[in-house]
Amino acid sequence: GQQLNQSPQSMFIQEGEDVSMNCTSSSIFNTWLWYKQDPGEGPVLLIALYKAGELTSNGRLTAQFGITRKDSFLNISVSIPSDVGIYFCAGQDYNNDMRFGAGTRLTVKP
Amino acid sequence: DTAVSQTPKYLVTQMGNDKSIKCEQNLGHDTMYWYKQDSKKFLKIMFSYNNKELIINETVPNRFSPKSPDKAHLNLHINSLELGDSAVYFCASSHGHKNSPLHFGNGTRLTVT
DSSP states (O other): OOOEEEEOSEEEEETTOOEEEEEEESSOOSEEEEEEEOTTSOOEEEEEEOSTTOEEEETTEEEEEOTTSSEEEEEEOSOOGGGOEEEEEEEEOTTOOEEEOOOEEEEEEO | OOSEEEEOSEEEEOTTOOEEEEEEEOSOOSEEEEEEEOTTOOEEEEEEEETTEEEEEOSOOTTEEEEEEETTEEEEEEOSOOGGGOEEEEEEEEOOSTTOOOEEOOOEEEEEO
């Protein structure tokens, strides 16, 4: 089952606003990943983080690998309508097992 | 140029039937996976195959059986379908070594009536 706590569960924001979501775990992970799922499609990788403290950007998206290796956050700046979707965090441990958060459902109002 | 493709996209069937879902990847990955996504969007791993060897089976009923004819394919066969099997099933693949992200297919929505 789920071992990651992802929050918030859902967000309703206005176009142009910034968004922040995070994941925490009781376990240490070697890799943190952030995915986005659009309706009717599979999750698509947004950002992969491989080192504690790492801060990585992908366009308007920024994600960080927590220094304790037990958490990660994803920020989206200046949101646009196509940012709508479900965002999943995923942690990969030293056994290469991957666990997913429950997802953050993002709604962007024009 | 689809990296991970699965068929069919939609599958509607009656209880008790047997069905298969096919998956193919052209990424050269050596590990393939099946995930189940329920109505609450939880993603739960079912199986993974590495070099034709099953390495994960997360308490999945034995009515579900993965079959991998080669490294590029991992099919999912389901016997005696039940109502609770209704979900979206995702195939995924990766290089299988540490720190290798998963690449997902677009899912198969299974509805059991």
